[in-house]
Amino acid sequence: MCAEDKAVKQGLDRRRYERLAPFYDLLELPMELLAFSRWRRLLFHNIRGGRLLEVGIGTGKNIPHYPENVSFVGIDISLRMLLRAKKxxxxxxxxxxxxxxxxxxxxxxxxxxxxxxxxxxxxxxxNPLRGLREVRRVLRRGGRARFLEHMRCENRIGGALLDLLNPLVRLIGPEINRRTAENIRRAGFRILEERWLFTSLFRLVTAERNNFPD
Ligand SMILES: C[S@@+](CC[C@H](N)C(=O)[O-])C[C@H]1O[C@@H](n2cnc3c(N)ncnc32)[C@H](O)[C@@H]1O
Incomplete structure (x- = not known):
């Protein structure tokens, strides 16, 4: 994909979230009740003090789970999402x-x-790899990052099914077959723990910025 196509696609993604922002919480409610809100608490386990970055904060659903005595910075590409997070x-x-x-x-x-x-x-x-490399860049040496993400299944049939469905889902939403754990490693992190929350589809990954030179 050339740089121009990428910029157009990025713009489309941003606009998609701008449009989605007013309905986002409602659309996600069933998943939130089933599992998401329970998993959100795990994101902040053992995080105490310091300055923390939340990437893609969206409507701020993690905010109620933020630990005390931590200073938070939340970023997002969608202004409408940020306005909801502010509220x-x-x-x-x-x-x-x-x-x-x-x-x-x-x-x-x-x-x-x-x-x-x-x-x-x-x-x-x-470009998830570029994004993850940026997260690594802004983290201090030895700093930890925690990712709660859905990923491509390790199971052969499940993975193939996600590959098959991905082009369709991508028309309206995110990619469903990303190898995010592998990308985290490739971006310069050492994975400390990878917890499968619902098969290998939903995972909580705790990683540490490696100490190799940039
Ligand atoms: C599926 S939502 C998740 C929102 C929130 N993290 C949550 O758990 O509810 C994905 C969020 O990532 C944001 N996002 C997507 N691409 C991004 C990028 N390149 N930089 C920053 N935020 C991005 C979207 O605007 C959206 O708010």
Whole structure:
């Protein structure tokens, strides 16, 4: 795909989330009740103190689970999503710095965060590897990142099915067959724990920025 096509696609993705923002919480409600909200709590396990980046904060569904004594910065490419996150932060009395930004080009200094989290984001970032490398860049040495993501199944039949359905789903939503755990590794992280929450489809990955030179 040439650079121009990529920019157009990125714009389409952003517009999709702009359109989705008012209905996003309602659309996700069944999944939220079934499992998502339970899994969100796991994102912040053992995170204490420091400055934390939330990538693709969306409508701010993780905000009520933010631990105390941590300073949060949330980014998203969709302004409408951020406005909803702002409302949620005010409603839950939490202070979050919200920034309109693309994870593929983060407007932060190298090693300026102690930790990072993302939930259900790297299925829709246009170039996930570039985004993950940016997350690594802004994390301090030894900083940890936690990702709650759906990914391509390890099971052969399940994986093939997701490959088959992906072009259809991609027309209206995210990619469903990304190898996100592998991308996290390729982006310069050491995986400390990979927990399968619902088969290998939904996973919680805890990773540490490796210490190799950039
Ligand atoms: C499926 S939603 C998940 C939102 C939220 N993390 C949650 O758990 O409910 C994906 C979010 O990622 C954002 N997003 C997609 N691509 C992005 C990018 N390149 N940079 C920053 N945010 C992005 C979208 O705007 C959207 O808010």
């Amino acid at each position: 949620r932060a005010m409603g839950s009395g939490r202070s979050v710095e919200l920034v309109l930004a693309d994870v593929e080009a983060l407007p932060f200094r190298d090693q300026s965060f102690d930790a990072a989290v993302a939930s259900y984001v790297f299925c829709s970032v246009e």
